[in-house]
Amino acid sequence: MWCRFKRRWRRSDDGTTLGFAFAPPTIPFVPAGLEDFRNKEGLDLMLDQTEGYVTADGRQIGPVVMEMKNITLRFGGVEAIKDISFDIREGEIRAIIGPNGAGKSSMLNVISGFYVPQEGQVFYKGQPRPQMKPYEVARQGIARTFQNIALFEGMSVLDNVMTGRLTHMKTGMLAQALWLGKAEAEETANREVAEKIIDFLEIQAIRKTPVSRLPYGLKKRVELARALVAEPSLLLLDEPMAGMNVEEKEDMSRFILDVNDEFGTTIALIEHDMGVVMDLSDRVVVMDYGKKIGDGTPDEVRGNQDVIDAYLGVAHD
Amino acid sequence: MVTTPMGAGGLTSVPALLHRNATEFGTAPAYREKEFGIWQSWTWAETRDEIEALALGLIDLGLNEGDFVAVIGRNRPHLYWSMMAAQMCGAIPVPLYQDAAAEEMAYTLGHCGARFVIVGDQEQVDKVIEVQGELPNFEQMIYLDPRGLRKYDHSKLHQYSHVQDAGRAKTDELRPVMDQRIAKLDYDSTCVMLYTSGTTGKPKGVVLSNRNVIETSKSSSEFDDLRRSDDILAYLPMAWVGDFIFSVGQALWTGFCTNCPESAETMHVDLREIGPTYYFAPPRVFETQLTNVMIRMEDAGKFKQRMFHYFMAHARKVGPDILDGKDVSLGDRLKYQLGELMVFGPLKNTLGFSRVRVGYTAGEAIGPEIFDFYRSLGINLKQLYGQTEATVFITAQPDGEVRSDTVGVQCPGVELKIADNGEVFYRSPGVFVEYYKNAESTADTKDAEGWVATGDAGFIEPDTGHLRIIDRAKDVGKMADGSLFAPKYVENKLKFFPNILEAVVFGNGRTECTAFINIDLTAVGNWAERNNIGYASYQELAQHPQVLSTIKTHVEEVNLSVAQDEMLSGCQVHRFVVLHKELDADDGELTRTRKVRRRIIEEKYADIINALYDGSPKISTTTEVTYEDGRKGSISATLTVCDADVVPVQTKMAAE
Structure with a gap:
């Protein structure tokens, strides 16, 4: 690969320097x-x-x-x-x-x-x-990541990312437990957002993997995914x-540059x-x-x- | 040649086949791709609409008849469509290897003079932009995934969907132009141009006509009874002829569904989810899967291990016979059924092979153990022999006549001939038109009567009619004492050991043979973990004394087996080194299809080869490596030169 x-690194036109030109x-x-x-x-x-x-x-x-x-x-x-x-x-x-x-x-x-x-x-x-x-x-x-990763270790990457959508879910506990009508539609809609972020951060291959099994670098990326999926303004x-x-x-x-670029975050x-x-x-x-x-x-x-x-x-x- | 001049059923081009599929069974699934965690699917009718929209957009951008359109990216429906869209415009699609470095790409793009390039993502856009100075013909680039490309200069750069939108908007004006161009396509017009991997030099552009592609697809589909309900997983490089025939040729001819994985990393999960009925993989993939199964079995509990080994032993005994429909006693059949329930079924499901009806392996020789393992599970794995110049199929194994040491009988419509020097020649409707801009090579390879030299030495077994391949004709040489030198034969035997990933044998014109070995990091790493052997790097593990002694026993086993063969007993490996780095396509040591480039390796590692012959116990060396992005670095290492025992060769005593 x-x-x-x-x-994906932004390059200046002559291709020699990396990063931004600041002015x-x-x-x-x-x-x-x-x-x-x-x-x-x-x-x-x-x-x-x-x-x-x-x-x-x-x-x-x-x-x-x-x-x-x-x-x-x-x-x-x-x-x-x-x-x-x-x-x-x-x-x-x-x-x-x-x-x-x-x-x-x-x-x-x-x-x-x-x-x-x-x-x-x-x-x-x-x-x-x-x-x-x-x-x-x-x-x-406002969403954040932590210096010493704070993910739910026993849950899969997808579930961890979905927790980032918590503030966007409105249906009650009972409806969600019964998985009826609005609750189902809501989860589908939120799953779509989560999947877009998973695609964006290229973690499709570990979608169903429990977080505890991941190496450090990937955990950091999952944490970023969870923060991003909340569609934060900051x-x-x-x-x-x-x-x-x-x-x-x-x-x-x-990824940080891409997030800033694509979502304007x-x-x-x-x-x-x-x-x-x-x-x-x-x-x-x-x-x-x-x-x-x-x-x-x-x-x-x-x-x-x-x-x-x-x-x-x-x-x- | 037995081909109808009108084409098969009046269908003389890829767009014509597409049109037939869209009208006759428009609601059947044509392409699927996993994206955003879901299998997105397109029916034949939808596929045609998408392709037409793109074709109209391409005409709008100024694509002319006869232009070359390079297609670069991982397997995605949209990229298959762009090949067909190019054909609809009367242009010629040229799929290229997506993992090629920019300079390699510059050669092929420059050679075909592509005016249009359709790419998957920013990675490919960057590479093409990097070399565009060397490409005077290059005009427009179209990309599929807009990520990261927002701020690029879009004067020559277009998003795929925007091109389609433009095409849809101009349907009224441009459709007559497109229809006219499609109508002009006949059986002899060029369908696609594919570059060979180039084992011995620059890649050559193989021009294939509609006749080549459609006749081959037709006969091979009939040979294996492919059906509309079949599913394949398209994961091999699009630039490889096999993928073009499976995912475009046969898919269009029979109307089966092509499934594209989400990404290269998720391939195995996607394979399981789709459960293809028609599957193709190079031996390496089967080897890796078998290694993984064995490693995971070692981690399983005692009970599961015993159950696995018990039923696998039974499967090895009767599995292949049951698959071939031979007589097997009722008791054995029942026991096999029980095994299917307990072991084989779940295992096949994990591997994604539950539904495989026809499976092929080709490209390299496959180890008999690996081959038998899959067949004993009840997977109909067969061997195929072919090349780009033949539009893949030369020989294949019919059901019921499958063996690991032959490559089968000639495919329908193929004629075979063995030259005096042992080289295999063939003639078929699939024989390529020419090498693009290379009349000299065309003449060297294809004679006036249409016979094509394969470059492989082989023979036809008199009693079964099966073809057996010995080695690349060019690689076969003579040892100093005059005995036959066939490196591939020995290398394959070495590679059949799970611990050995790659081997290169030297000895042409010398008194004895020596070898380079690459260890398989998965297998050896797992062994090290199990035996509490610590290592910090590939290099360190490769030079570990215990690893060296394991490899030594492997080499000696091979020597023993090579010595059995009178003709090749001189090819026993006397000394070897375990290399400090994996041979890699980025360093030019392998082709993109992972075949060894002998000459380059000989030049690059001349110092190590010298050490193998001058008797020095150790050799210090520095090797330049190329990283995936084209940057260079170097690795230094001290390698131990190991001796291996050889079996003394009896000098023609038996023959007297």
Whole structure:
């Protein structure tokens, strides 16, 4: 089989470089530390519903769908996240990176509504988001995968994927148990959606295989399938490439790009692997010790001195 | 030749056959494909509508009569239809191997000068775009699966369904053009062009006429009594002549249903679900399935194992006879029936062979044990001998005359002739028209009277009339002492061991024979797991001392059996190495149909061959490998050269 990496990886015209060419002109890079100033001046990004931009490879990036404003999260005396603000635009791939313990996963949990920040607010589609239960978040159209795979091990891949359709099923328990009329029609309709995703992620061959028998890389893909089948408007990926070999990473990168491309899904992802992040994402937030030290396109972030210091370390005086 | 000039029943072209099927039994299923977890199906009438819509769309895009249309992709109904649509436009379909790397594709696409290319998905689109600079004739590309292709430049790129839509919209204007072109097709117009796999050089384009395809389909369908109710699973490469004859030729002639699997990985599940009645596979597939069955039986409980072995022993004894309709005692028959209930039935069901009425294996010799295993289960597996130039069929085994060491009697309409040097010649209505743009090779292969050289050495058994193939005529040579050297004969014997995947024997012009061996990772890996032998890579496992000693015993067994044959006793393998990598088509060592390319292997591994003959105990080597996407890398390894015991050859004592 042709290597997936090459098969579906977006290539620039000369065929030499992989990944995107980044040139979003309308988002100026705001150096770390300047956001506060900008907010005080009343340049409120929260209600920024501007039209967005078109990426170099022709995708339309829409207005802001989610905005984190001055988020501070504490666990007892530990400040996991300190006064961080950033936004996620519709249709973009937004990455959060940082060294170990930088607060990335905490940030993702704030976005998903699992953690409630002590200070600051989360705006989703222009509305401040109150404290919510996980299922309410799911109903809002936010789906996620987990760093340490959280699938139902004893169930088949298909059943696992079908659980992702839970929020789309309306018939009562009795009707479903009896498998009558509406319940049957509903499951058929949902199965169709599930099968399309199975086809999309090329996991037809393991459709009926129990998840416990699958290798790690495939489990990750099944988890992505379950998240996707919910037809989320915002997809959160927590370290989608952790523990994968190069080939699996290439596959997964390809699928993430395809998902974004075909379904227009907004994706926020946390990732360790700098190379992957730089190739995949439209904009990157860099965190270190709970603080935001950089925000912008991969090229901008790559040139940011604070980011370089955080990743390579600096000499202590 | 015994062919009616008017064609069989006035049906002189593939579109004409399609039209007959759509009018006579339009509601019968013609094609099925599993997609989204369900078998989607199309009746003959629907199939014709789909094909016509595409043909009209192709004419709309500017496809002319006589143009070549390359078709690249995995087996899907839509791609079979695109071949027939091309025929409706008076164009010539050229199916190509979908797993070929871009450069290989560039050669064939350039050679036929295809103006239109119809492909399955982005993978193929990328490959064609990569080489389009070398293809001056290439104009339009049509793809089936739009995934990932949204942002490509669509000036020369079209989605399959859009082409059909355009065709449907212009039916009124273009239908007369299409009908006119179909009417022009006769028995001698070109039906399809297929590229040979190219064991010894560049692939050659074999031009087959409607006469070749329809006459062959007709006679072979009658030979095996194929029926409209039959089902086949189309999973072998579309570029291979066999697939074209089964899934297009015979399917159209008899009107049976062609089923396409969901993907290559789900093939076995799909096979089980469909339960084909007419099945074809190369020996490798049967071997793999048997290996899997045996491995899984080893994991089964004691009771099941004993039951399996007990009934299999009985099946080996009486199964083939029952299948051939010979006399078998009532007691044995009852016991076999019990076995059918307990073991064979469920096993066949698992393998997907419950309904197989006619099964064929061809392409390579099949091991007698493997062959007998399937036949003893009651599966009517037979052997077939053929080639692209003959439109597949040269000889086949009739029911009741099946043996593992022959390839059967000549098919209806085929004449056979053995030349003085032992090479097999044939003449039939299926004999190809010519090699495209290669009159020289055409003349070399086909003489003025229509006799075609097969390139295989063989003989006809006087008492049964069955043809037996010894080896490729070109490969047969002489050892230094003048005795006969037939590498394939020895290689096949080696390959019959489940642990050995591939073998290449050297020795032409030398004093003794040596061999390269590839281990079968499934079988050997399973053995290692069972015996607590740890290994990190294929390379390490291949060089494990215990693996080497196992292979050594296999080689010695083969030597023993080769020594029985007076003529070939010189071909015993004296030394061998177990290679550090599998021979692979991407590296050019095998053809796309997995046949060994001797000359390339000899050049590439010259250092190892030297080591086999100069007596060195070990050889360090670095081999270049090509990855599936065309990137290159290399593997280094130190290989142990092993000696094998040989049986001393008695020098003509018995003959005196």
